[in-house]
Amino acid sequence: MRENHIAVVAFALALAGLVLLYWLSHTARPERVSIASLGSDDVGRFVEVSGFVRKASARDGNVFIELCGGEACVNVVVFEGTARRVRGVNAYALQPGDYLVARGVVREFNWEIEIVVLSSDGLAR
């Protein structure tokens, strides 16, 4: 195969992959789970949890929320870039007692499970 033919195939492959990934990112729906059920096995999963804010603080522009449902709590992290563009909820103005829905990816940091919000619709009342 000549080089320019391979370049066309490579370009088509990249473009098709990008379109597919874009489509996947727009159709991905979080799985609704309870805070109490979250564990190490869930790392990498896209989930939605809801509960009441126990603590909320901002450090270096990043927002750290302790969200509790029933007996269990989980840390929800909203990094600065996302926190500034979250729609519908002012991430910097959350107060203890606020009801919140958080959608994000489960990560493990410093041995603790946390949910990292990645998109502008990642927080809702």
Place this chain on the structure above:
Amino acid sequence: MEPAAIALGMLLGLFAGLLPGVHANTIAEALRGLPLESEFAAFALASMVGAHAVFELLPAIFLFIPDSSSVVAVLPGHRLLLEGKGRRALNIAAFSALAAVILSVLAFPLALAFYPVAYALTKPLVFPMLALLSITLVASEGRRAPAALLVFSLSGLLGVLALETPIVREPLFPAFAGMFACASLLLSARQGGRMPEQEKDGEVGFWEFLPFAALGVLLGLLADLLPAIGSAAQMATLASLFLFMNAEVFLATTSAVAVSHVVFAFATTASIGKARIGSIAVIQELIGRGGAAQLPVYAGAAVVAALVAVGLMALLGKESAEVVSRADARKINLAIMAYLVAMAWVVSGGTGLLLMATATGLGLLAPLLGVRRTHLMGFLILPTMSYYAGV
């Protein structure tokens, strides 16, 4: 220090470094689950981090498989290997790593004082710096700038989709393996046959690369300052735009950046409380919040492990160069490709394979359009810019 812990860390660093896809943070997690004393586990992790930084240069040079911090070392390493200078490439990387360890240790007290002051000043500058880097990177291609812009933009788009949406678990491995390893393997499969005979003499002069190792240490110091993903790789790319760098000089600089970045990550953790490496965050947790003052001791364990690793790498590298000379390139390529696909599946699942295929397309596109593969760094640069721009 605990000699047994350091020896265990060395073994784990060797394992994680030589098997791309096995992330050092995964090992840190596994180690945490073992019934070990906190101090022992922390020393083992520290030495693993040091050894890993050195050993990961080996697959980057000989198998074209990068990890997130050795990602730019794979390019000059590959070029030198194909010129029959694999042994020399390895010696350059080993020398630079050694020089970087020593220079980073000397600069460590300075780094402890430097980070708290510089951190506050630098943050607002990250976006304009990255914007300038991107424009310079693309414009440096001259009349091929439109092709470079295409590769940079598509890579950036891929980075945004992979890093800022929840669709791919652990996206860095499949992305880098696709862009660099799979693309290189597919291109070299067209040439087929055997690897070129590797030159026996790969001696490296002391003064030949010391200035570039020192430059790498300076960049490593700055890389830990910028809270951006893959900043070690970005700093080396930045340097290559402003200084003339052939493959050997670039390899020397990037190796020094990768190693010094690890040593200085201990300094950022101790001085501004920012652990730039996941394993160091685990060490911090093991020794407790009040243990920041002890971090330089753990940095010492990482340094000892890195120094031993440099010696081992020089020995292993000699054998590797000989094995590569005798190897059937087609069989090796096939085996590496199978390994990468299997690891991408294990690490990131089906969407990881899709990401890897897309990244491979981009990795092929850059050389076929006649532009440098450094434009693929748009994958990291664009999402970082979007983060700082709040887009």
